Amino acid sequence: MEEIRRIREELSKKLGEDLEVLLPARRYETAGEISRRCLRRREERLTLTDVLDHVFLHRALGIPIFLALMYAVFQFAYSVSEPFMVMLEAAFGWLGSLAGEAETPLASLWADGICGGLGFVLVFIFPIFFLFFALAILEDSGYLPRAAFVMDRLMYRLGLHGRSFIPLLLGFGCNLPAIMATRVIDDERDRLITILVNPLMSCSARLPVYVLLAGAFFGAYAGAAIFSMYVLGIALAVLMALLFRKTIPQLRGKPAPFILELPPYLRPTLRSVLLKTWQRGVVFLKKAATILFAGALALWALSSFPWGAPLEATYAGMLGHALEPLLRPLGFDWMAAVALFFGFLAKEIVVETFGILYGVAGEEEIQAAVAAHMTPVTAFAFMAFTLIYLPCLATFGIIRAETGSWKWTLFAVAYELALAYAVAATIVAFGSIVWG
């Protein structure tokens, strides 16, 4: 082995260059020679790529265009899926009503547990699939590296990589595919940080909670209140990313090199886009939908048994009472505690849980009931708490799968709980100082 090293050093000295640099250079000379003999440039053509990049990567227009595209993606996904969601809910509602008016456990299992649960879960397929569809188009068109190119400086300052932007952005749809998307990030540390802060990107499942509470308490300012949750999430994500970079030993160091190729724009083919949409949607179906459905059933069971008992005496109620002392400083009562507990299974369930606990159904009725049990400050704190406190069970599972480590998964849960409590407490404290 020593001998080999000597040969290497001799050669390096003779040629006046580090061999690690020289050999790739020689290979490229060969590659260049070969390609020169096989290529003929018939004409110098201005390509579509050149033209498009002039627009998309324009000094002034680049970022606005990017933001507009992202907005369009989300708008598309949610507005196109809406009619489907409505139809599906109606269909399952009808199915559930087939059990008749009987008040037996079995009937309730069918109507509320199974049909209610399934309907509730499957409804989310639509925005998820349409979101994946839109993103697959962006991906296949070759636009995504441009997005990373445009956003990298900002990301780099935040201790992240330009490639982290898309996974974080996807988190606004659903954290599960977003965390799956972190696979494009090569560097393990960059990837880990992106995964850890991803749940702070307010996913679409939390939106029903915001809508419910903001609608109940903030009237004309409901939209602003909801928007503030998104901003809060982003701000906290940035803060946490920087904090993790600075303090956690395994995550120290600058983000990975950029060195990103900008391939030509291509017309996406329907086949490829549909295939990608399907493959990713299926993961959601398998991992998330099954867990969500199980969760909905569990919710139904815990809140229906012992059968016939009033709410407080059901298992769900008992659970809430057990958790209440922990959450009372934040102004949450036992019902809020139960809602949050079930929120671990799936954030969407929070709204439905409130409905079951208050014994009412329908958005407006639930809002009225909630208004009676919380104050505006508490409600705002609850919204923030929902944003931060934990990833849902499906996301929890995917974090474990993608990091391959229980340590990081549990760390994610721990820091989020702590942060949620701190932020909610701050809101409540601030609120009581200002409004009494």
Added chain:
Amino acid sequence: MLGQPFFVPKYPLQLMERRLSELRPGERGVVVRVVGERRLRRRILDMGIVSGTEVEVVRVAPLGDPVEFRLKGYELSLRRDEAENVIVRIHAGEGFGGGGSEGEVEVWGEKGGEGS
């Protein structure tokens, strides 16, 4: 990164040599050598930025960094602090502020001003 001196005089340059990060859109150079940390250097080499390659600066990202380059018939983007490791030889008349660039006043990164 930010706040660091723009020119890190560890690798003395010859006349007509520049760091790739110093070139402006439209300017071109031929790679003379690639320096820097081993891992990064290897990646840069693997992408074709080897001695003798002609590299052209296409554009700068809206936020000032990274920079898009054209070489060997494709487009590659690098951060400024990565491109710093590539030493190129320029043609006379370029790199002294103005030659081949778009004619607009560019604030080059945070160091401000023009010229090399």
Added chain:
Amino acid sequence: MIRVALIGNPNVGKTVIFNHLTGARQYVGNWPGVTVEKKVGRCTHRGVEMEVVDLPGVYSLTARSPDELIARDYIVEEKPDVVVDIVDASNLERNLYLTLLLLELEANVVVALNMMDVAASEGYEVDAGMLSKLLGVPVVPCVATRGEGIEALKDAIVDAATRKGRRRVAFGFGDEIEDAIKRVEAVLSRGGSEGLSRYPLRWLAIKLLEGDERVEALVSKFV
């Protein structure tokens, strides 16, 4: 059954070709120990059953990143019967870098010269025949997005797998380096290094001169 590996730079249409080859007969898993996606599929052509593995898109095989490590280890350790190198015709020079690395590894390479349409739209004409002659391996022009060339590619894969006695293709690095390579090969061939015989000798020598850490560690055990 033959084992076929697909490799190539990112963005060359590798996934499209993989899908064309395997259709619905594919499943997705993970490479052991890492979180990189592993896609495996089946394909039958002219009575020959193929298992197709989609290796990660890489620019090189220096094994400094998990993707490159997986790709290189698979080719070196698993020794697939055929390695299909998918080359972007509109980006020939850089793509050939990987091809040359594969030839150094003495893999049984079939080049799928994809994205011929993109090359044409950029005003290039690519001579696949000449490329094949210069590289010494079969080159199949394709436009995967239109499904063109896939059948010819399958033919080429089957032919390559059943070809007896692989042609060893070697590209020179220049006299001084070639000289050093021969000297390192001599050191490696000395008795006591049978454990290294499963690796291509020239490749080991090149890697050692390049200072490849993994190969150094490997060789240190025997030499």
